Amino acid sequence: MKRQILLRTYNTSAWLGLILSLVVIGLLIAIPDIAHAIPAASLTVNSMTDTTIAGDGACTLREAITNADNDVDTTSGDCLAGNGDDTITFSLTTPATITLNSQLPSISNGSVITIVGPGPTAAALTISGNNGVRLLQADNGSTLSITTLTLADGGVSGTNVGGGLFNNGGTVIIDSSTIANNNALGFSIGGGGIYNAGTLSVTDTSLVNNNTLGSGGAVFNASSGSLTVVDSTISGNSTSGNGGGINNSGLVTIMGSTISGNSSTSGGGGIANFNSLSTTNSTISGNNASFGGGIYNYSTLTVTNNTLSDNSATNAGAGLFHFSGTTVLRNTIIANSINRSDCSGSITDGGSNLVEDGSCSLSAGDPLLGSLANNGGPTKTHALFPGSPAINTGNPVYCTATDQRGQLRVEICDTGAYEFSTPMLKLYLPLIFR
Numbered sequence: 001m002k003r004q005i006l007l008r009t010y011n012t013s014a015w016l017g018l019i020l021s022l023v024v025i026g027l028l029i030a031i032p033d034i035a036h037a038i039p040a041a042s043l044t045v046n047s048m049t050d051t052t053i054a055g056d057g058a059c060t061l062r063e064a065i066t067n068a069d070n071d072v073d074t075t076s077g078d079c080l081a082g083n084g085d086d087t088i089t090f091s092l093t094t095p096a097t098i099t100l101n102s103q104l105p106s107i108s109n110g111s112v113i114t115i116v117g118p119g120p121t122a123a124a125l126t127i128s129g130n131n132g133v134r135l136l137q138a139d140n141g142s143t144l145s146i147t148t149l150t151l152a153d154g155g156v157s158g159t160n161v162g163g164g165l166f167n168n169g170g171t172v173i174i175d176s177s178t179i180a181n182n183n184a185l186g187f188s189i190g191g192g193g194i195y196n197a198g199t200l201s202v203t204d205t206s207l208v209n210n211n212t213l214g215s216g217g218a219v220f221n222a223s224s225g226s227l228t229v230v231d232s233t234i235s236g237n238s239t240s241g242n243g244g245g246i247n248n249s250g251l252v253t254i255m256g257s258t259i260s261g262n263s264s265t266s267g268g269g270g271i272a273n274f275n276s277l278s279t280t281n282s283t284i285s286g287n288n289a290s291f292g293g294g295i296y297n298y299s300t301l302t303v304t305n306n307t308l309s310d311n312s313a314t315n316a317g318a319g320l321f322h323f324s325g326t327t328v329l330r331n332t333i334i335a336n337s338i339n340r341s342d343c344s345g346s347i348t349d350g351g352s353n354l355v356e357d358g359s360c361s362l363s364a365g366d367p368l369l370g371s372l373a374n375n376g377g378p379t380k381t382h383a384l385f386p387g388s389p390a391i392n393t394g395n396p397v398y399c400t401a402t403d404q405r406g407q408l409r410v411e412i413c414d415t416g417a418y419e420f421s422t423p424m425l426k427l428y429l430p431l432i433f434r
């Protein structure tokens with residue numbers, strides 16, 4: 001009897017021991033998950049200087065990036081330590097400019113870093129390279145996001161690429177920002193604003209007045225590069241090589257954007273394509289080059305619902321110059337070309353195009369375009385005047401639901417980037433309600 005009780009007591013202890021062991025094992029398994037689930041750090045820059053003095057109470061952008069990239073505090077408490085994915089924000093009296101003495105530390109180590117300007121627009125904070133240094137670099141495997149910042153006056157020379165930013169195999173996401181007045185002064189490659197050898201997406205952003213002696217005044221997209229441009233403006237950029245706006249050796253997708261006033265002394269004032277590029281619902285206006293004032297194609301190009309106007313060339317193809325490969329043109333307007341024909345070369349007619357002078361054996365006619373202007377939406381466009389032969393002549397198979405401005409396409413979609421809507425309601429509603 002007594003022995004039985006002892007045995008039962010022993011069994012209870014064994015069960016308790018087993019349960020305790022399981023709890024301990026469970027905790028041990030859970031600890032790495034707990035560590036992983038610690039939230040990302042949020043670092044606040046509170047100084048416009050470009051110093052790295054630990055313990056001076058100032059958290060500079062350079063110090064914040066260093067901490068974020070290495071996940072430790074190198075600043076004796078000036079900035080928080082980074083921790084996994086980090087967000088860097090600013091506590092500054094705006095507008096402000098941070099002038100760099102050297103390039104900011106590369107985003108590396110597989111880091112994911114988001115830099116958010118104080119806003120509300122990119123004009124509130126400028127990071128300046130002082131016309132001497134590149135601003136930012138993202139290395140292989142890292143992710144850099146930039147929101148509401150102006151990246152200006154960056155500069156590289158010699159064999160260095162990317163005056164403002166060098167995406168060295170990482171992922172770079174740029175939103176609501178301005179990339180302006182950056183220079184790549186090496187003759188060989190280029191990318192005045194940005195050199196992209198990774199994944200780059202540009203949204204609601206302006207790339208303006210960047211320059212290179214190589215190719216790609218605003219962006220050089222390398223063979224390993226994948227570039228997406230959405231609702232953005234690429235304007236006033238220039239190159240002594242190819243592609244005043246964009247030079248593409250990789251993969252490019254352009255949507256809802258305006259490429260205007262760029263220049264190249266060689267091929268492609270707006271765009272030079274040497275690999276795969278598609279552009280949809282976009283405006284290519286007022287660019288100039290030797291060949292292909294608007295677009296120069298050497299490989300695979302698809303142009304859908306674009307409006308090309310006011311482009312000029314000194315040699316051939318003021319709007320579009322097709323050199324080799326395949327150019328598919330559909331629902332697209334080319335008009336108001338200067339010096340040379342709207343189109344030059346052997347292109348594939350995808351239908352519903354309107355080319356003012358009928359070059360490239362495409363349907364001729366004056367599309368009755370307004371000048372490049374703010375007609376609503378994030379980017380400038382060329383409006384269609386009433387009676388334009390582009391109205392309701394697009395092929396619906398290729399049309400998107402909205403035009404470049406984000407306006408719904410009405411009835412049958414129009415040819416070009418801009419959808420005409422009747423001003424009747426605007427005119428008569430005030431009369432009715434008078």
Ligand SMILES: [Ca+2]
Binds near residue numbers: 053058
């Ligand atoms: Ca400091």
Ligand SMILES: [Ca+2]
Binds near residue numbers: 084085
């Ligand atoms: Ca980090």
Ligand SMILES: [Ca+2]
Binds near residue numbers: 391
């Ligand atoms: Ca229509």
